[in-house]
Amino acid sequence: MSQASIQVGTSPQVQYLLRIGDSCLILAQRLGEWCGHAPILEEDLALANMALDLLGQARALLTHAAHLDGQGHDEDQLAFLREERQYLNPVLMELPRGDFAFTQVRNFAVATWLLLLWRRLQSSTDPELAAIAAKAVKESAYHQQHAADWLVRLGDGTEESASRTSAALALCWPLFNELFDADAVDAAAVASGLGPSWAELRPEWTAHLNEVLTDAGLAHPKPSAYVSAGRRGVHSEHMGHLLAELQYLQRAYPGGKW
């Protein structure tokens, strides 16, 4: 690999946008891995559609972040030439594809989180971000409903499907904390009116989750104090492999047009 990596600026505004944009991009990559492998043809199309929605959201946010960063980068350079430490998505998004139950648990958690985020971002003081949010909010609402229906089906399905869904929930549970952990970047976003503090989303997100878990007959895993730090660039062992696959071509053929 011969293409040099790029660094993005450390302004809280750019970081705030990249955290969300990278979340969409990395989950889109994981959902893309389902293509041709879903349990039924129709769900195969549904997962691909959702991946495409998320990729569209990622493109808009990365383009905007690159513009604000002011170093002349574009969406492709941000996606293909940043190293792991420069990626700011929470760890939850980068976990391997897993089984179908895992995918629906994660999709529900992320779609609900994004839905609550987009709703608030519609009134961002940044008009570009507000416009992106207004478009994305409908997509996330659909993703949430789709995943919620599957969680109820799986949790209230067979013994096997219920146990797999419980296992997926237990695996994701400690990583949910990061979605609501506020820090200086959030504080700056609140102060400038760019967007909400992530911590603000937790009560509503939890209410959505509880409703679905009740319908699905699934129990809450034990609370966890662990907070992952993907949005500060500290990722799991899965992230490097994901990026190697995602970035291979741009790295091997620097500046290639496509």
Next chain:
Amino acid sequence: MSSENEWPLWEVFVRSKAGLDHKHCGSLHAADAKMAVQMAREVYTRRQEGTSIWVVLSNQIVASDPGEKGMYFDPMEDKVYRHPTFYELPDAINHM
């Protein structure tokens, strides 16, 4: 794929944004009606807003017999007086 009991076939009818009626656009497999509507949206509408979707279990549809086509439809062909084609309609009336 799966057994017919688990994934029955559904027929899908879609009314597009500017469309007046639901048109049959295909079929798909789904476990129940709710899933069939969601899947129809994925497969057939590409999410155009203002679209209406109907789904119906294929085995609920009763079709006319192709063998009786002649008896059913041919007698109408040569009697123009059966067709209300001689009225002049005001310009304001659309979609007749």
